[in-house]
Amino acid sequence: MSSTSTDIDKLIEEEFSRNIGLLSESEQKRMLESRIAVAGAGGVGGLHILTLARLGIGKFNIADNDIFERVNISRQFGANTHTMGQNKAGVLGQMVKDINCHADVRMFHDGINSDNISAFLDGVDIFVDGLDFFAIDIRRLAFRASRERGIIALTSAPLGFGATLEVFSPTGMSFDDYFNISDDMTYLEKMAAFAAGLAPHPYHIRYVDMSKVSLAKRTGPAVSLACTLAASLIASEVVKIITGKDKVYPVPHYLQIDLLRGKFKRGYILMGGRNPLQKLKKWMILKKAQSMNIEDNGQQL
Template structure:
């Protein structure tokens, strides 16, 4: 099966919104995704259906029953199976010509360069609470001159932040400084990824456990996150319009019918962001003290 045959059949309905030349680029493009669960798995599958032809997928975990409500590789038949392996098989079932490289041991300082070295861009699919490896991936992407994207599923909504290799850094946007505790980093990350926490109006915050590193999430928010990422990936790889990296962001809440596209002036140094991070830190510490 050749590229032109794929464009004429499997991806023919993309044509009209994407051109044949766009499809050639996408089928030759390589995307690295760390995390193959709630957002990472559907990022990978959505990008595969859009025509991305090469993937590096990383995840440590196996599917569990609690993943079925929102993770698009989770079925009764895949419980107990490795997430990256399952998503890789699903990608190849979409496109038999796809190249898929699996990192079943996850990402660390030892293999992060190898993981990203062939990639045209990086897409973040890691759990919200996994901060240090996320920071490593974003900073390494910058060093290697590639875009890095993150989209957080929040409540019944999602956000999008794009990090350009020559733009504001991960640490600048989120206000990360050496010597910060884990709780301080998570607080700064939370208010940076969601400048307007719409979901707090209807979310039961008692179900968020910072100690267990778990919080509520639903399938629609994961689907929305994948749509935001896929559109931006097409824009970047096919050079279809102006990319607006951080401090610009997009935030949507479907339950409240809220849509906001704006920027966080100064990133993490913005006084309002620092105040929000202080309040978020208080909430995290209160949650931890309550067990």
Template sequence: MERDSFVADAFSRNLGLLSESDQQLLLNARIAVAGAGGVGGLHLLTLARLGVGKFTIADFDTFDTVNINRQYGAFISTLDKHKGEVMQTMVRDINPFVDVRLFPDGVTLQNLDTFLDGVDIYVDGIDFFEIDIRRAIFKRCREKGIPALTSAPLGFGATLQVFMPKSMSFDEYFAIHDGMDQAKKVAAFAAGLAPHPYHIKYLDLSKVDMARKKGPALALACTQASTLIATETIKILTGKGIVRPAPGYLQIDLLRNKYTQGYLWLGGRNPLQVVKRWIILKKVRSAEQAEPSVRQ
């Protein structure tokens, strides 16, 4: 199989919506994805089908049965298998000529610079509750001039935040700083992801377990998140469309027929955001104090 012939044929149906020069930009780009589970796995597959030619993948986990409802690498055949290795195989099954660098122990402070080496765009797929390493990655991306994207699957929708090297920073947007405890960081992150918490209207909070770092998530929301991330990736790489970086945000909730493209004035210091963080923090503290027997 000859590379140029395969690539031209495999991604020919992209043409007409993408130009030949757009397709070449995607082919030459390296996208780093930390986390190969619910959103990260589908980010990889969607970007691979768009024709992105280089990936850096980091994950330390293995697939479990609880992943089957939403993680696109989770099958009976992949249970107990390494997520990063499974997704690497799936990406190469889409394009056998793709260049993949795998970090099977995940991203750490020690390998962060190596993980971001030669990267054009970083895509966040880390578990919601892992705030500290997420902060470190976004900070290093800013220092290295790498656009960093995050999209959270929330309820029947998704959110999008784009952090460009000269835009508002991750810490400014979410109002997270050193010295905050885990509960305050989680509350600040949640408030910033969803300035309009549409999903709270129908979310059963009894199914959110802060101690075990788990909560409800749907495959359809992961699909929406991957669409948002892939579109922003195309915008940044090709110059198509308009990128609205932080403090801009986008939120979708298809169950409630909501679509909001907003601008969070002052980021996490916005007075309304301060109130929202306080409300969320109360819920987080309450969940932390709940007896395990009442959290099924």
């Protein structure tokens, strides 16, 4: 469903009137006319979608091939007793429509892949990464496709009691260059490089119980407040990009926050993943990952 000028004026006057004062009417109108593609509708992606919908984003492409399970309830805001067994993209799409009945929502119940990535990014202003942390190859596909289409791409990882933010401009450093990832790397090498680039200052390592991280099962501890923080970082960046209210800092700039330790860091990694210090961090993470892989019930990745 596409909103008419009358629909948009009424939405601004009624549903989104409390945004006005922080957003102007013309800025709110641009938000309602913008289309955001969100891959992943779980703990992080689901909150990205709902936060952006309440900010007044009027058009969404939502992709997720997973269903809600009881284990999701602690941190996934689309998960409740009534949505168990339902497709996540479908649930979040309906939640957006419940917030804004004029919203234009396209749902991709099979997730994203090489066959549908063009359709997923069609007409999109910004791509938002809400994919599972361990889904490195499909994430690379999405960022590469966004870059090829001139679409700015955002990722924010909930880590411990904090979150990170990286912005990828289609004319700046690419995803693979920032993380220094290539096709000939093993899965563990890619994940080590990804982790090192996401959190140049791993504040959460001091208190996280690494025995609860399973590389074989591709699971790790996560709390709802970190997902909420990640969604706030993404939504703020979306506002800046769409309205031009403030400067956007693409990679190799990064932002990290840890609420438990009271840490805030806006940094810059010269050369991205090719920086010697980042290479050292990647090597240390890889050695730890290889050790965990051996000890993780003998399961090989």
